[in-house]
Amino acid sequence: MTMSDLTQCVVTPRVATKGFDPVGVGIHRASTIVFEDAAAYASRGARGEAGYSYGLYGTPTTRTLEEKLTRLEQGTRTFLTPSGQAANALAAMAFLEKGQHILLADTVYPPMRDFALNDLARMGVEVAFFDPTDLEDLKARIRPETRMIWCESPGSTTMELMDIPAAADLAHKAGALLGVDNTWATPLNLKPLTLGADIVIEALTKYVAGHSDVLMGSITVRDPDLAKPLKDMIGRMGIGASPDDASLVLRGLETLGVRMRHSGEVAYRFAERLVGHPMIDQVLLPGLAGTQGYDLFKRDFLGNSGVFTLTFPDKSAANVFAALDHFCVFAIGASWGGTRSLAAPMPVRANRTATQWQGPDVTLRLSIGLEDENELWDDLQRFLDALASPSVRTDAAE
Ligand SMILES: *Cc1c(COP(=O)(O)O)cnc(C)c1O
Secondary structure, three states: OOOOHHHHHHOOOOOOOOOOOOOOOOOOOOOOOOOOOHHHHHOHHHHOOOOOOOHHHOOHHHHHHHHHHHHHHOOOEEEEEOOHHHHHHHHHHOOOOOOOEEEEEOOOOHHHHHHHHHHHHHOOOEEEEEOOOOHHHHHHHOOOOEEEEEEEOOOOOOOOOOOHHHHHHHHHHOOOEEEEEOOOOHHHHOOHHHHOOOEEEEEOOOOOOOOOOOOOEEEEEOOHHHHHHHHHHHHHOOOOOOHHHHHHHHHHHHOHHHHHHHHHHHHHHHHHHHOOOOOOOOEEOOOOOOOOOHHHHHHHOOOOOOEEEEEOOHHHHOOHHHHHOOOOOOEEOOOOOOOOOEEEEEOOHHHOOOOOOOOOOOEEEEEOOOOOHHHHHHHHHHHHHHHHOOOOOOHHHO
């Protein structure tokens, strides 16, 4: 059929793709997917898990990222979400109903705490918290209605480690699911599904994407039976992930291993050198000898990441905010896991109910990026000097 120019502008000819095998993953954008004939359209529902029917339900780009994550997590199925927090919220919501009970580690990512207290509670789900360092506390809080235990190990900011296999055992004996937010470790350094967890989420936004320019999350399940309720609910809610964003995450994932190793090693060296500093109370980095959960770390983790937290004694706590302005290389900002090193002051007390935060209510979370190690260390010294005498401006702070 011959076509006028106007039609040719719209109807795109097919060129050969056979033999074109780039290393990277193509960006396939689509809402509409066209069908070869009316029968194919009518039977699109029968295309199954691997088929395509509409952009919202997956494109080759998003499916490639899901497949890579499924393999790294050693699960059976992964779903992408528009952010890490969306992964947290959807993973819990898909498996909970009115009258059921969720137990969350007291140290979970604060927006997950808010989601549970506001939205799950509004749905009629009973919400309670437990001390992730005390399995007896967890055990005592499990009820016949408990359907989910949700944790993060290490805990957000304060880095408490939890015994995931033991918690999985308690959950399963009670007929509950164990979900783990694995953002700190990434699937390279901890594989919760191999330790008994049923669901693992990642804020891909952080280390996996790695460049502070994209938001995405993932939910991976171990048991194939958990995939369908999740997939159906995500679809009904109209939640999908952008192929452009997925391609950024796929690119970041290629360098995840070297970035994590570098940031983790520098963070470890810094943490070791900061222990005992007179202006610092505790250095919270999982894997640092003498810290809570050291044995769990050695048993379960394959490495540490570049995010750690400082706590302060009374004499320096009041100076933390003023001292932050002395940083020249570290940027001040939320999130972490990018190439740029970040410092973020974090209060803790208001986000704890099952445990009590001791000491001044200011911590400093540091994310070690890819800048020169010596320059980062010098920058930390400027901050520490300013903690001791905040009124003395160094020339570097100009
Ligand atoms: C940042 C973060 C999230 C949320 O990720 P977003 O993509 O920013 O929504 C979830 N869990 C943890 C532990 C995080 O640090």
